[in-house]
Amino acid sequence: xxxxxxTQPGMFVQEKEAVTLDCTxxxxxxxxxxxxxxxxxxGEMIFLIYQGSYDQQNxxxxxxxxxxxxxxxSANLVISASQLGDSAxxxxxxxxxxxxGGTSYGKLTFGQGTIxxxxx
Amino acid sequence: xxxVSQDPRHKITKRGQNVTFRCDPISEHNRLYWYRQTLGQGxxxxxxxxxxxxLEKSRLLSDRFSAERPKGSFSTLEIQRTEQGDSAxxxxxxxxxxxxxxxxxxxxxGPGTRLTVT
Numbered sequence: 001x002x003x004x005x006x007t008q009p010g011m012f013v014q015e016k017e018a019v020t021l022d023c024t025x026x027x028x029x030x031x032x033x034x035x036x037x038x039x040x041x042x043g044e045m046i047f048l049i050y051q052g053s054y055d056q057q058n059x060x061x062x063x064x065x066x067x068x069x070x071x072x073x074s075a076n077l078v079i080s081a082s083q084l085g086d087s088a089x090x091x092x093x094x095x096x097x098x099x100x101g102g103t104s105y106g107k108l109t110f111g112q113g114t115i116x117x118x119x120x
Numbered sequence: 121x122x123x124v125s126q127d128p129r130h131k132i133t134k135r136g137q138n139v140t141f142r143c144d145p146i147s148e149h150n151r152l153y154w155y156r157q158t159l160g161q162g163x164x165x166x167x168x169x170x171x172x173x174x175l176e177k178s179r180l181l182s183d184r185f186s187a188e189r190p191k192g193s194f195s196t197l198e199i200q201r202t203e204q205g206d207s208a209x210x211x212x213x214x215x216x217x218x219x220x221x222x223x224x225x226x227x228x229x230g231p232g233t234r235l236t237v238t
């Protein structure tokens with residue numbers, strides 16, 4: 001079963017408008033973290049935002065916010081006031097917290113990504 | 121530039137040849153990860169190091185793949201007897217983890233090494 005599901009292969013948005021990119025996840029681990037990364041055509045993965053499973057409030061970073069609905073196991077990324085430079089591939093990823101000698105595992109499991117195109 | 125660096129950025133090799141990639145993490149980061157990304161897919165975890173110790177390897181990492189981080193600083197990923205299916209982007213990432221806690225900071229990725237096996 002997919003651990004991270006991004007159901008939108010592509011999304012289009014008008015410049016200056018807001019857009020929501022969907023992400024659902026599957027885990028039985030009570031301790032986990034959710035991440036969003038941006039990958040422009042240059043290929044580098046750029047960290048955008050992080051939400052911990054125990055965080056009470058939704059994470060925000062500038063124009064990025066994460067709509068975290070724990071019961072629904074969703075962690076949607078909201079980009080406000082879209083800019084042309086936001087056009088890129090966006091990946092949702094999950095880190096499951098398991099412990100070995102007091103140190104958590106850190107590997108990320110990624111979704112298949114959503115291509116966002118911002119129109120002028 | 122204090123980010124993660126990878127070398128080379130591009131590598132074209134013939135099937136059956138060996139290749140080696142290098143990753144230099146952010147200097148204060150104790151964790152280093154290798155991922156592989158094929159076209160149109162998200163990155164897939166290969167292996168990771170805590171300092172010099174290799175703590176986990178994915179089943180994707182066949183016997184032809186080996187990774188090292190000899191002094192807990194830079195890491196190398198070697199692929200022996202390359203196959204066309206090895207063609208992909210190989211991404212390295214680093215992070216800082218705090219022992220004894222669940223805190224794992226975000227991973228910072230390098231620009232990747234794009235491997236093409238002909």
